[in-house]
Amino acid sequence: DAGVIQSPRHEVTEMGQEVTLRCKPISGHNSLFWYRQTMMRGLELLIYFNNNVPIDDSGMPEDRFSAKMPNASFSTLKIQPSEPRDSAVYFCASSISGRVEETQYFGPGTRLLVL
Amino acid sequence: QQPVQSPQAVILREGEDAVINCSSSKALYSVHWYRQKHGEAPVFLMILLKGGEQKGHDKISASFNEKKQQSSLYLTASQLSYSGTYFCGTDGSGNTGKLIFGQGTTLQVKP
Numbered sequence: 098d099a100g101v102i103q104s105p106r107h108e109v110t111e112m113g114q115e116v117t118l119r120c121k122p123i124s125g126h127n128s129l130f131w132y133r134q135t136m137m138r139g140l141e142l143l144i145y146f147n148n149n150v151p152i153d154d155s156g157m158p159e160d161r162f163s164a165k166m167p168n169a170s171f172s173t174l175k176i177q178p179s180e181p182r183d184s185a186v187y188f189c190a191s192s193i194s195g196r197v198e199e200t201q202y203f204g205p206g207t208r209l210l211v212l
Numbered sequence: 213q214q215p216v217q218s219p220q221a222v223i224l225r226e227g228e229d230a231v232i233n234c235s236s237s238k239a240l241y242s243v244h245w246y247r248q249k250h251g252e253a254p255v256f257l258m259i260l261l262k263g264g265e266q267k268g269h270d271k272i273s274a275s276f277n278e279k280k281q282q283s284s285l286y287l288t289a290s291q292l293s294y295s296g297t298y299f300c301g302t303d304g305s306g307n308t309g310k311l312i313f314g315q316g317t318t319l320q321v322k323p
Contacts, residue, residue, distance in 0.1 A: 140316075153308070203254050
């Protein structure tokens with residue numbers, strides 16, 4: 098079975114450009130999580146969706162970040178405009194229904210470098 | 213509130229044991245343990261729920277003491293494949309899948 102799929106795997110862009118990260122959760126999973134990982138801040142939750150609805154976006158750094166989940170099999174995380182401090186690895190994870198006792202399965206991540 | 217992991221790093225020889233601790237200043241409902249190898253995604257190890265249970269598979273086990281608001285991960289007779297960074301993720305509400313992860317403990321197993 099396919100796991101969580103993310104694209105692109107690597108992204109290099111210049112400051113001020115728009116960046117769109119994509120995620121396809123595991124089929125049948127109804128909860129999707131976006132995480133950001135940096136050396137300084139570790140692994141932090143940005144936003145999560147349940148049944149395509151954003152439940153908690155308190156981790157989204159600022160208005161430059163936005164996330165959507167138009168259907169059960171696709172989500173995007175957009176940064177506009179991008180800044181060098183946004184450089185990080187962005188992970189998408191999914192679980193069956195978002196309950197705390199469920200496993201979250203992580204995708205391979207997108208390594209973003211903003212110059 | 214981010215959980216605190218200790219130690220930050222540990223170096224072992226193959227066959228030695230290790231313990232990684234995860235402590236929270238808030239009441240916990242669940243603790244999730246993941247291992248991440250360099251350049252890869254975190255991989256799930258196990259979940260412990262409120263109730264003070266202990267779990268294990270293979271030579272990796274964990275305990276959860278809700279009174280002390282902490283969990284410990286035990287790696288027995290470590291193998292080279294155990295090398296990586298271990299993260300605990302905690303949830304205090306029991307209502308959502310929202311996890312807060314610790315800073316990680318880097319484990320290096322040498323031959």
